[in-house]
Amino acid sequence: MHPVPIATTKRLADYAAIIGDRRYEELRALAKAAAGRSMLHINATAYGGGVAEILQNLVPLLRDAGVDAHWAVLDAPPAFYDITKKIHNALQGMELDLSEQEKELFQEVARENAAQLTDADVILAHDPQAVALRHFAKDPRRATWVWRCHIDLTTAHQPVWSFLRPFVEEHDASIWTMPEFVRPDLKQKVLIQAPTIDPLSLKNQDMPVSAARAIVRRWGLDIERPILVQVSRFDPWKDPLGVIDAYRLVKVEVPGVQLVMIGSLADDDPEGQEYLDRTRAHAHGDPDVFLFTNLDGVKDQEVNAFQRAATVVVQKSLREGFGLVVAEALWKGVPVVAGKVGGIVIQIQDEVSGFLVTSVEEAAKCTLELLKDPALRRGMADAGRERVRDKFLITRDLRDQLDLVSSLAAPTGRAS
Ligand code: UDP
Numbered sequence: 001m002h003p004v005p006i007a008t009t010k011r012l013a014d015y016a017a018i019i020g021d022r023r024y025e026e027l028r029a030l031a032k033a034a035a036g037r038s039m040l041h042i043n044a045t046a047y048g049g050g051v052a053e054i055l056q057n058l059v060p061l062l063r064d065a066g067v068d069a070h071w072a073v074l075d076a077p078p079a080f081y082d083i084t085k086k087i088h089n090a091l092q093g094m095e096l097d098l099s100e101q102e103k104e105l106f107q108e109v110a111r112e113n114a115a116q117l118t119d120a121d122v123i124l125a126h127d128p129q130a131v132a133l134r135h136f137a138k139d140p141r142r143a144t145w146v147w148r149c150h151i152d153l154t155t156a157h158q159p160v161w162s163f164l165r166p167f168v169e170e171h172d173a174s175i176w177t178m179p180e181f182v183r184p185d186l187k188q189k190v191l192i193q194a195p196t197i198d199p200l201s202l203k204n205q206d207m208p209v210s211a212a213r214a215i216v217r218r219w220g221l222d223i224e225r226p227i228l229v230q231v232s233r234f235d236p237w238k239d240p241l242g243v244i245d246a247y248r249l250v251k252v253e254v255p256g257v258q259l260v261m262i263g264s265l266a267d268d269d270p271e272g273q274e275y276l277d278r279t280r281a282h283a284h285g286d287p288d289v290f291l292f293t294n295l296d297g298v299k300d301q302e303v304n305a306f307q308r309a310a311t312v313v314v315q316k317s318l319r320e321g322f323g324l325v326v327a328e329a330l331w332k333g334v335p336v337v338a339g340k341v342g343g344i345v346i347q348i349q350d351e352v353s354g355f356l357v358t359s360v361e362e363a364a365k366c367t368l369e370l371l372k373d374p375a376l377r378r379g380m381a382d383a384g385r386e387r388v389r390d391k392f393l394i395t396r397d398l399r400d401q402l403d404l405v406s407s408l409a410a411p412t413g414r415a416s
Contacts (some may be wrong), residue, residue: 035066
């Protein structure tokens with residue numbers, strides 16, 4: 001594994017105005033209790049997807065709070081990511097027969113990476129990719145180990161879960177997005193903590209509407225016409241083809257509507273390019289469908305602009321761990337039409353802060369309702385923003401992590 005350089009500095013004090021004095025003082029007190037402890041986060045990729053997004057913001061904030069926080073990513077050959085993507089799909093319900101060779105490679109990568117572990121009071125391993133590290137750690141008891149699962153395991157393919165479960169249970173605790181995600185057969189201390197977004201990151205920080213519109217115009221959009229936006233890896237579970245189908249139904253009634261789909265090609269997602277190609281083919285050269293990736297130069301600031309310039313944000317997932325993009329859009333005051341799956345259901349209160357849908361037709365119907373009713377859009381957007389402020393801002397994650405570090409970690413020095 002190798003360390004991810006933490007280039008940004010963040011100041012907890014900058015968040016006080018957003019979260020209010022009471023929450024800020026509570027954070028300061030927790031920071032005092034956790035100060036001086038060390039923490040190492042380990043995941044599969046430094047770029048692309050929700051976990052990387054969270055860590056790049058959370059680690060600097062933990063540092064400002066006084067925790068000696070670090071972030072490392074695994075070193076692994078491409079074949080490992082093919083296996084972990086399959087495991088990810090199986091945990092979301094697909095059938096999978098993992099071969100003995102695949103299981104061996106999965107463990108071999110964990111063994112090699114575990115040999116490079118650095119000391120920390122608390123080690124937080126994220127998702128299946130990092131679940132076996134503790135098993136191969138030379139002296140696992142030198143740290144408190146926690147596994148954080150960002151995936152919805154309610155329909156997990158049992159043989160794959162049975163393979164992973166012993167690795168999970170070796171940890172001192174595991175963290176889950178929702179109680180419903182926790183496997184009933186898991187024997188372990190369990191914590192429930194939903195992921196969060198950083199309101200001051202480049203992706204979410206305030207941006208005048210005029211600036212957002214100027215950026216979007218530069219990418220070829222007509223800002224006088226309605227814009228639907230989905231920001232997601234190109235992945236079957238994000239249903240990019242279904243999004244295009246829903247857009248087509250909307251277009252029958254609102255011919256001017258445009259659709260933007262933005263998808264980063266993540267380092268640990270070998271299916272990305274293939275799904276991008278399929279999505280492009282499905283769009284049949286429609287000039288009102290725009291497909292962009294990070295490789296085109298659509299990065300955090302552009303994502304920020306597109307989400308703000310959207311008339312409606314769509315997140316038509318068929319399975320979802322949490323769906324950070326939903327919180328990102330709600331925080332920006334944009335109403336969201338999203339799949340009624342995974343952690344999306346704790347972000348959107350149906351018909352209050354957005355619409356939860358289960359089909360292409362329903363997605364189209366709810367989108368049309370929003371497109372035709374500016375007052376409904378405003379009302380839902382306001383409700384959504386307040387819900388995010390209350391539950392899904394990074395300061396809530398920071399609070400949980402500080403609590404974890406001070407309650408689970410042994411006094412400083414244990415790991416040295
Ligand atoms: N994202 C991005 N550019 C893209 C696609 C996604 O920056 O082209 C970001 C998105 O804004 C969000 C994260 O990647 O912060 C995706 O997290 P989410 O929880 O929605 O989905 P995951 O990829 O983890 O399944």
